[in-house]
Amino acid sequence: MSWTLGPEDLPDLARGAALLGTGGGGDPHVGRLMVQEAMREHGPVAVLDPDEVDDDAFVIPTAMMGAPTVMVEKIPRGDEAVTALRTLERLLGRRATATMPIECGGINSMIPLVVAARSGLPVVDADGMGRAFPELQMETFGVYGVPGSPMVVSGDHGETVTIDTGPDNIRMEWLARGATIRMGGAALIAEYAMSGADVKRTAIPRTLSLGLSLGRAIREAREQLRDPVSALAEALSTTIYTHLRVLFAGKVADVERRTVDGFARGRARFTSFDGTSTLRTQFQNETLIAEVDGEVAAIVPDLICVLEAESAEPITTEGLRYGQRVVVVGISTPPIMRTPEALAVFGPACFGLAEEFRPVEVVSEYHGSDRGTHSRPA
């Protein structure tokens, strides 16, 4: 069912998208300001359920690309993503009938809404990452045969770089990353142009709705003085994401973070409130692995989300500060993201991790109502 997304939905969507960003994805609140501005001028946005997209529709996904550490400081002018989409349309000789997120986590939940508001196009309620990932080949679109090329990178001086690497999405990412770095560390893109039939076959459905409902679940739990993490678990249980596990509760003990080769890379260490237990995470923009006392508790592509302990507000890797009180949760990804083809593109080995993928709902125990944490009243 198609629906309308207006400015009143943006705070919940931003919170949910921050959660799905798993620590990366760029700050959705920066994107929220861009959407608000675009909606003020052009009105709300029509959202298409993927089941209702015509098979012969022509969908051009749009996004921002760059290191999150740069993206929070280098706010786009606003029309760059539309320029990217229009340049790709001209090259392909066909007008888009809709845009779509490539990534439902972080700022890229918002960029297609900016494009939709400014261009009058609807946005499809689906994406290609089902969370946030750091690289452009890490999309189910590509996993299931849609080439990312040709793609367009657009900068804030009106310049465009069009990249065509045929079926090689890794080389596309490599060249687009280079262009983005030379454009100042962040740029807007249009890529993976596809038919409506391809959307239905390759995209992760209803992830815009998911972000909105997760953000709303956290807010409503706070308003009703209920436990927001339990509310999140409930909201997820009826979706294709299904399982939430509390992995850890404690304080930030150490963060090591560098912007390298256009990515925010690093590690974080957390200590339990009683000091007996340690969580270590590694990230490349997004959190990739969580190890509790040396045992893997969750690993990419499952979601690892660091939340502010009392409010369950998602914390990005660039927002981690010494002494912050946090609860860390793992969320299962849908089956389309756990196939051998998918794990070959965004499984642990793709990030240089030696550990094999094991589902979070198998690896980490369900602790029931006490959520296995030390951070909250039982």
Add this chain to the structure above:
Amino acid sequence: MSWTLGPEDLPDLARGAALLGTGGGGDPHVGRLMVQEAMREHGPVAVLDPDEVDDDAFVIPTAMMGAPTVMVEKIPRGDEAVTALRTLERLLGRRATATMPIECGGINSMIPLVVAARSGLPVVDADGMGRAFPELQMETFGVYGVPGSPMVVSGDHGETVTIDTGPDNIRMEWLARGATIRMGGAALIAEYAMSGADVKRTAIPRTLSLGLSLGRAIREAREQLRDPVSALAEALSTTIYTHLRVLFAGKVADVERRTVDGFARGRARFTSFDGTSTLRTQFQNETLIAEVDGEVAAIVPDLICVLEAESAEPITTEGLRYGQRVVVVGISTPPIMRTPEALAVFGPACFGLAEEFRPVEVVSEYHGSDRGTHSRPA
């Protein structure tokens, strides 16, 4: 007058192009092998005098881009420049009627011949640098109003990157350099697509012929046991380059050379045979300045050429070795390259040099037949 260029012309052209490379431009001998191979398969190449190009002709210049230090090791597959030209044709919706060098010095004297042989297009006897320069905005085409964009960079995996920066050729260079670095440090390009009328207005005429005649002058002088530097001076005197000055003779004392940001940058020091005099040069791919005992003897855009002392064989910056016996000459550039507009794009300040441009024929004395050197019998 149009003429045909065949494999028998290539050794002379390579030698002349190495001279016009002023130490950079990439090794023309690598390009020569590529042209030989293409001519063996497809035959010789038609060369068009610029005066005979129709005003409404459509000329797409082609070239290689990258650090010379990389280009000598990373030999192209051969069809990349044709791919760049064809991609630009498709984007612009128009077939090229000819190709043209952007640069008559170094390997880029040869690349358009590869394109011409493989595509059957003629090549225009003109270029946009009148020598070699390290950056793409440093072309008389751009100085006199032809935009470099859109341009195409093509790599050896069949990938293309199309860059459009509107009228901003410096930003175009910045983005193309980034793409070239990500393609392994060297790539093939098509840029500055223009009409025949623009060729006549903005290009430096007959620089392919010039390279050929200078290479021939050196060879014939050697064969006839005449002084090749005097022969060069004679050959230049009837061209728009006009003046040759011998700046120094001596030995290579020290070379400092790094590949930085996609360029070969460094300095060299030479000592006269009697040890009383010192020449210092600086280069960014090409030699930029020559100072004899602290006084500027020649400066960019005039040509500074380091030649092997006995044979007058041009030596590239990457070919400089301790102890080599050399003679260093300065050659005046044509008036089209010395206007205020031209000096604003490739004058000394554009390379971070504090010294002002002064013509080599004014700065350096003419020494007559003894050529002011210590390296040869008077």
